[in-house]
Amino acid sequence: MPDVAIAVEGLSKSYIVGHQSTGAGQYTALRDVIARNARSFVRKTRDMMRGNAIVQGDEMEEFWALKDVSFKVRAGDRVGIIGRNGAGKSTLLKILSRITEPTKGRVEIAGRVASLLEVGTGFHSELNGRENIYLNGAILGMAKGEIRRKFDEIVAFAEVEKFLDTPVKRYSSGMYVRLAFAVAAHLEPDILIVDEVLAVGDAQFQKKCMGKIQDVGKEGRTVLFVSHNMAMISSLCETTIYLQNGGVREYGPTSRVILKYAAASQNSASEAPDCDSRRIVGDSYARLLAGGICDLNGAPLIEVEIGDMFKIFMEYRISVDADRRFIPNFHFHRADGSCAFVVSAPNVGVLKPGDYRSECHVPGNFLNDGLYSVKLALSSFESGVDVHFSQDGAVLFNIRDPIDGVATRVGYNGPIPGAIRPLLPWTINPLHGDNLP
Amino acid sequence: MKESSAHNILVIEPGVAARHYWRDLWRYRELFYVLAWRDIAVRYKQTIIGLTWAVLRPFLTMVVFTVVFGRIAKLPTEGAAPYALMVFAGLLPWQFFSTALSESSNSLIGNANLISKVYFPRLIVPTAAVVVSFVDFLISFLILVVLMLWYRFLPGWQILTLPLFVLMAFLASLGPGLWITSLNVKYRDFRYVIPFIVQLGLYVSPVGFSSTVVPEQWRLLYSMNPVVGVIDGFRWAILGGETAIYWPGFALSWGMIAFFLWLGIRQFRRMERSFADLI
Numbered sequence: 175m176p177d178v179a180i181a182v183e184g185l186s187k188s189y190i191v192g193h194q195s196t197g198a199g200q201y202t203a204l205r206d207v208i209a210r211n212a213r214s215f216v217r218k219t220r221d222m223m224r225g226n227a228i229v230q231g232d233e234m235e236e237f238w239a240l241k242d243v244s245f246k247v248r249a250g251d252r253v254g255i256i257g258r259n260g261a262g263k264s265t266l267l268k269i270l271s272r273i274t275e276p277t278k279g280r281v282e283i284a285g286r287v288a289s290l291l292e293v294g295t296g297f298h299s300e301l302n303g304r305e306n307i308y309l310n311g312a313i314l315g316m317a318k319g320e321i322r323r324k325f326d327e328i329v330a331f332a333e334v335e336k337f338l339d340t341p342v343k344r345y346s347s348g349m350y351v352r353l354a355f356a357v358a359a360h361l362e363p364d365i366l367i368v369d370e371v372l373a374v375g376d377a378q379f380q381k382k383c384m385g386k387i388q389d390v391g392k393e394g395r396t397v398l399f400v401s402h403n404m405a406m407i408s409s410l411c412e413t414t415i416y417l418q419n420g421g422v423r424e425y426g427p428t429s430r431v432i433l434k435y436a437a438a439s440q441n442s443a444s445e446a447p448d449c450d451s452r453r454i455v456g457d458s459y460a461r462l463l464a465g466g467i468c469d470l471n472g473a474p475l476i477e478v479e480i481g482d483m484f485k486i487f488m489e490y491r492i493s494v495d496a497d498r499r500f501i502p503n504f505h506f507h508r509a510d511g512s513c514a515f516v517v518s519a520p521n522v523g524v525l526k527p528g529d530y531r532s533e534c535h536v537p538g539n540f541l542n543d544g545l546y547s548v549k550l551a552l553s554s555f556e557s558g559v560d561v562h563f564s565q566d567g568a569v570l571f572n573i574r575d576p577i578d579g580v581a582t583r584v585g586y587n588g589p590i591p592g593a594i595r596p597l598l599p600w601t602i603n604p605l606h607g608d609n610l611p
Numbered sequence: 612m613k614e615s616s617a618h619n620i621l622v623i624e625p626g627v628a629a630r631h632y633w634r635d636l637w638r639y640r641e642l643f644y645v646l647a648w649r650d651i652a653v654r655y656k657q658t659i660i661g662l663t664w665a666v667l668r669p670f671l672t673m674v675v676f677t678v679v680f681g682r683i684a685k686l687p688t689e690g691a692a693p694y695a696l697m698v699f700a701g702l703l704p705w706q707f708f709s710t711a712l713s714e715s716s717n718s719l720i721g722n723a724n725l726i727s728k729v730y731f732p733r734l735i736v737p738t739a740a741v742v743v744s745f746v747d748f749l750i751s752f753l754i755l756v757v758l759m760l761w762y763r764f765l766p767g768w769q770i771l772t773l774p775l776f777v778l779m780a781f782l783a784s785l786g787p788g789l790w791i792t793s794l795n796v797k798y799r800d801f802r803y804v805i806p807f808i809v810q811l812g813l814y815v816s817p818v819g820f821s822s823t824v825v826p827e828q829w830r831l832l833y834s835m836n837p838v839v840g841v842i843d844g845f846r847w848a849i850l851g852g853e854t855a856i857y858w859p860g861f862a863l864s865w866g867m868i869a870f871f872l873w874l875g876i877r878q879f880r881r882m883e884r885s886f887a888d889l890i
Contacts, residue, residue: 189888222798272623272730274887281623295728300653312645313729 178284179249179365179396180270185279186420187240187265239265241420242279249284249364252397254411254428256404256435261417263400267291267369270398285364285396288314293371294354299343303334303353306342310357324360331382332356352379359386365396381511384410404432404567408509408545429545429572433476436570456552456563459496463489463529465550465568477572480580480595481538486569488550489531498554500525500562502532505549506541507567514546514593539582539597542590543575632880636732646722646739650714651746665750669706673699673754676819686820692850693762698819700849701842703751704780705818708838709809711744711781715788716805719796723890733883737792741785748777755849767851776844779868783837786871789879796882796889817842822857830860837871840864 240262247253255263268274270281271289296313297306307328311321321328329335332352334345342350355371368387387410391397401407407414407428414431416424418438424431455462465488468474478484488502503518519532548571551564577587582595655661673695680686681694688694715737719726722736759766795801816838817825825833833839840861847856882889 268887269623272621273727275884276623276625278625283621283623284619287621289729291728292724296725298649298653300656301649305649305652309645309649312642313725313731315639315642315731318641 177249178246178282179251180245180247180284180398181282182246182270183244183280185240185243185266185269185281186238186277187262187269187274188277189237189239190234191237192234238420240269240276243417243420243422244279245415245422245425247396247398249396250391250394251413252391252399252411254407254414254431255398255400255417256402256407256414256432257417257423260419262420263417264291264369265420266417267367267398267400271367283365286315287365287367288358288361288363289367289369290314290358290371291367291369293351293358297342297350297354300341302341303329303338303345306353307357310354314358314361315363316361320362328356328360331359331386348376348379355379355383359383359390363395365398366390367398369400370402377511403511404436404545404570405507405509405511405547408432409511432545432570433572436476455565456490459494459498459554459560460490460492460500460552460562462550462552462563462565462568463491465489465548465565467569467571475571477574479538480541480543480573480575480582483535483538485533485535486548487531487533488552488568489529490552490563491529492525492527495527496554496556497524498556499523500552500554503551503553504534505551507547507549508593509545509547512593514541540594541573542592542595543573545570545572632732636734639731639735642731643735643739646735647742650740650743654743662750665747666754669699669702669751670754672706673702676702680819686824689821689823689846689850693764696758696762696764697821697846697850699755699758700846701816701818703748703755704776704841704845705813705816705838706751707744707748707777707780708784708841709812710747711741711784712788712791713805713809714740714744715784716791716795717802718788719792719886719890720799720802726890727887733886734789734879737788737879738785741781741788744784745777745781766849769848769851773845773848776841776848779844779865780841782872783841783864783868786868786873786875789875790871793875793879793882793886796886812836812838821846830857831863834860834863835867837864837867840868 239260243262243266255266257263265274267289268291269276270283271287271291273289273291294310296310298309301309307325308318308321312318329338332349332355334349334353337345337349342353345353358371366387384406387397387399391410397411399407399410411428413426414424414428415422416431416435424434465486466474467476467478467484467486469482469484472485475484486504488504490500490502492500499522501518501522503516505516506514508514517534519534547567548569549564549566550568552562554560554562575583577583582590582597655664658664660667676698677695680698681688688697718737718740719733725731726733726736758764791801791805813819816836822830822833822839822843834857841864843856843861843864
C-alpha cells in the first residue's frame with residue numbers, strides 16, 4: 175500500500191467532562207455551599223489517589239469527540255475537512271499530528287508529517303524576527319541547516335526584511351502572521367496538516383498562502399486542510415471529508431460534499447456554514463431569518479442545471495418602524511473567493527415592521543458551472559450607508575453542466591472559464607455581397 | 612507510536628508506547644538546543660543590569676551567610692578554609708539545584724502552547740530548563756575563581772573531579788523536577804509546593820554551614836537529602852584536602868538520586884501521552 179498516505183481505522187477519542195448538577199445556581203444557604211465544596215474536595219482527593227484527572231463540577235459524563243472514524247487518503251491528495259464546531263475536526267488533526275492519543279482505533283501514516291494547527295506556535299515575543307524564524311523552524315521540525323538555506327526565501331515571502339532585528343512584540347499583527355506562515359510554508363513534509371490558520375491576515379496575503387499550499391499539493395505532497403471557508407476548500411481540495419458529531423458523514427468529491435453540508439444548513443441562515451453557533455444575524459433594525467435557492471414552484475434546491483431558471487430568496491424581520499427603505503442585496507462569489515457580481519432589489523418602498531421574503535429570479539444560461547457562495551445583506555441609505563446584516567456564505571449552491579445539449583457549449587466539451595456564462599443574442603452577417611450564392 | 616524502518620510507516624494506537632522513544636529524543640536534539648537557547652536569550656531581556664543578576668544574587672547570599680553563620684553563630688568551617696569560601700562552595704551547587712528544580716517543575720506549564728500544538732518528545736522541555744540553570748551556574752563559578760584569588764587559596768587535584776559532582780547535581784534536580792512537572796500538569800497544587808521546598812531546603816541542606824556540625828549518629832539520616840551528598844562532594848573537590856567525604860552518606864545520596872530519577876522518568880513517561888489533553 176505505498177500509495178496510501180494516511181489510513182484511519184475505527185478512530186475514537188473520548189473526554190471526561192464535568193457539569194455542575196442542575197440547579198447549582200440556586201444554592202443560597204452557606205450550609206449547602208460548604209457541603210458541596212466538601213464533597214467536591216473529597217472527590218478530588220479520591221481522584222488524585224487513583225491518579226485520575228481533576229474534573230470541575232459534580233456530575234461527570236463521557237464525551238466522544240470522535241467516534242469510529244475510518245477513511246483513507248492517497249498520497250498526493252489534497253483533502254478538505256469540514257464540519258461545524260465540535261464535529262471533531264481539531265481532535266482528528268491533533269491525533270494525526272501525535273499531540274494527543276486516541277482512545278480507540280488505529281492510524282497508519284506513511285511519511286514525514288508537519289502540522290500547522292496554529293500560526294506562530296512557540297514564537298517568543300521578546301525575540302526578534304531572525305531569532306524567531308530559527309525558533310519556530312526548530313519547533314516545526316526543521317533542521318538548522320534547512321532553515322539557514324531557506325532563510326532568505328522565508329524573509330522575502332513574509333515581507334519583513336526591514337524588521338528582522340526588531341522583537342516580534344513590536345510587530346503589527348499582520349507582520350506577525352506573515353512571518354509565522356512564511357516559516358511553516360517552507361517546511362517540506364510528505365504530509366502537511368493545516369488547521370483554520372488562514373482565517374487571519376489580509377485578503378492579499380491569504381491568496382499568497384493559498385497559492386503556496388497549492389504548490390505544496392502540486393509537488394506531490396499530501397495536504398489535509400480544515401476550514402470553514404467553503405470557497406477555499408473547493409478551490410484547494412479535490413476531495414473533502416464532512417465530519418458531523420464525531421463521525422464521517424460524507425467523504426467524496428469536494429463539490430458534492432460541500433453541497434451536502436450546505437443542504438444540512440439550508441433554510442436556516444443563522445446556521446449558515448460560515449457561522450457555527452446559532453447566533454442572531456442582524457442589528458436592532460432588522461435580522462436575517464433564512465435564505466436559500468428554490469425552483470419556480472418554491473421547492474428548495476441545492477443544485478441547478480445550467481440552463482434552468484431558479485429563484486434565490488431571503489427572509490428577514492424588520493423590527494423598527496424607522497421610515498426606511500430596506501434594500502436587500504445578494505453578493506455572488508465564485509469558489510475561488512472572487513466576487514462575480516452584486517444584485518440589489520430596485521424600487522423598494524418604505525417597509526413597516528414585520529417579516530418579509532425577497533426573491534430574485536436568476537435566468538438559465540447566465541451563471542457559469544461550479545460552486546457559488548452568496549452573501550445575503552440588507553442595507554439602507556437614509557443616514558449614510560447602514561448595513562443591517564451581511565452574512566457571508568449564507569447560501570451555497572452548485573450549477574451543474576451536463577455538457578450534452580447545453581446551449582452555451584456549441585459543441586466544445588472542455589472547461590469554460592469565467593464568472594458567468596450568459597447566452598447572448600448574436601448576429602452573423604457576411605461583410606461583402608459577393609459571398610451570396 | 613512506533614516507526615517500522617522498512618516502510619517508514621508511523622502507527623498511532625492507544626496505549627502503545629513509542630518503541631523508538633530514545634531514538635526520537637536524539638532526533639529532536641536540535642529542538643533541545645533551541646529551547647535552551649531561547650530561555651537563555653530571553654532570561655535577562657529588558658533588565659538594566661542584565662547578566663549581573665546572575666552574579667549578584669549568589670554573591671549577596673554568600674555575604675549574608677558568612678556573617679550570620681560564620682561571624683554571629685560562630686560555626687566552624689571545614690579545615691583551614693576561609694568561611695566565605697566554604698559557604699560559596701556549598702552555595703554553588705545549591706543555587707544550581709534549586710533553580711534547576713523550580714525551572715524544570717514549571718517548564719511544562721510554561722510551554723503549554725507548544726505542548727498542545729506540536730509533537731515532540733516532551734522530555735526535551737524539562738531537560739532544557741535544567742540546562743538553562745547551568746548557564747547561571749557557570750557564571751557563579753567565576754565568582755568562586757575570584758574568591759579563591761582573593762583568599763590566595765590553591766585547590767588540590769580534587770578540583771578535577773568537579774564535573775562528576777556537577778553531573779550529580781544535574782541528576783539530583785532532574786529526577787524530582789520530572790516528577791513534579793508531570794504531576795503539575797494534572798494537579799496545579801504542585802506549583803505552590805515548589806517555592807516552599809526550595810525555601811525549606813536552603814536551611815535543611817548544609818549550605819550556610821558545614822555538614823560536619825551534624826552529630827555523628829544523625830549523619831546517615833541527614834544524607835537522605837540528596838543535596839547533602841552533592842554539597843559535600845563540591846566542598847571536597849573545591850576545598851581539596853581540607854575536608855573529608857562521609858562515604859556511607861555519600862552513597863545514600865546517590866541512591867536517593869537514582870530513586871528520584873527512576874520515579875521521575877517513570878511518572879513522566881506514563882503521563883506524557885495525555886499532557887496535551889490535561890494542560
